[in-house]
Amino acid sequence: MLASIGFETVLTSFLLALSGLFSIVNPVGSALMFAQITADRSQAERAELSRRIGFYAALVMLAALWAGAPILNFFGVSLAALRIAGGLFVAAFAWTLLNAPETREARKHAEAEPEAGENLAEVAFFPLTLPFTTGPGTIAVAIALGANRPSEPGDLAGFFIGASLAAMAIAGMIRLAYGSADRLVTLIGPVRARVLGRLSAFLLLCVGTQITVNGVSDVLGPLIASQRV
Structure with missing residues (x-):
């Protein structure tokens, strides 16, 4: 199956989507904030929240990946x-993360603070999945x-297989990171988490730049080719 689709296309798409989504979601950094936000809940409740958030995050990413572009094309x-536009937005967002990551963390923390009396089912999707874990940036x-x-059918199938696997891998990371948030706080600490966040933001900047370059090539390629004829 993968041979007919193109294993290289699947792998390339997987790595591109994995790096881009990991950079913006930042499961490790988000898990550190998740531990603070849910500090008053029991371990069993945090485990249940991590399972629900991982599932909801997968749905959000897959829906945006599969249906986002066709809807805009409509x-x-x-x-x-x-x-x-998407590449420029991603690159600009990554530049902001590189220069002021603490501001974004503080905003996410405020947005995700649950209201008193809310149960697990209510807070798992909103605000802990949207906008805390997989918000507008994701x-x-x-x-x-x-x-x-x-555009080629074979490459298109390989692209969506690879990108979808990357989205599910990120969702799995979210579930694992959130489920072991207390241990991550002890193991990594806030300083190392910020370093990891900066490295991820730079990788995201590269991904956004590459997407923009591909878009510009789509516009200028036919124009240049027509001038040579």
């Missing part, structure tokens, strides 16, 4: 324009990755 936004990255899909 409204007349071309694939090239979507790649350029959705924008997933849509931009989906817009970067190839």
Whole structure:
């Protein structure tokens, strides 16, 4: 099956989506904040929350990856324009993370603070999945990755298989990181988490730049080719 689709396409798409989504979601850094937000809950409740959040995060990322670009195309936004805009947004977001990560962390912490009396089912999706874990930035990255899909049928299938596997892998990381958040706090600490966040932000900046370059190539390629004729 993978041989007919193209294993290289699956692997390349998996690595690209994994690096982009990991950089924006940052499961380790988010787990440190998750431990603070849920400090008043029992270990069993935190484990249940981590399972629910991992499942909901997978649904959010897969929906944005598969349906985000077609929905925008329905409204007349071309694939090239979507790649350029999405790549620029991702790159700008990554630049912000590189320069002021503490500001973003404080905003996410405030957005995810649960109201008194809310039960697990209520807080697992909102606000702990949206917007805390997979917020607008993650959705924008997933849509931009989906817009970067190839046009050939065989490569297209390989792309979505690889990207979908990456989204599910990130969801699995979220579940594991959140489920062991207390141990991560002790093992990593806030300083190392910030270093990891900076490295992830730089990787995300590279991903956003690559997506933008692909979009610009889609626009300028036919124009350059027509001038040579």
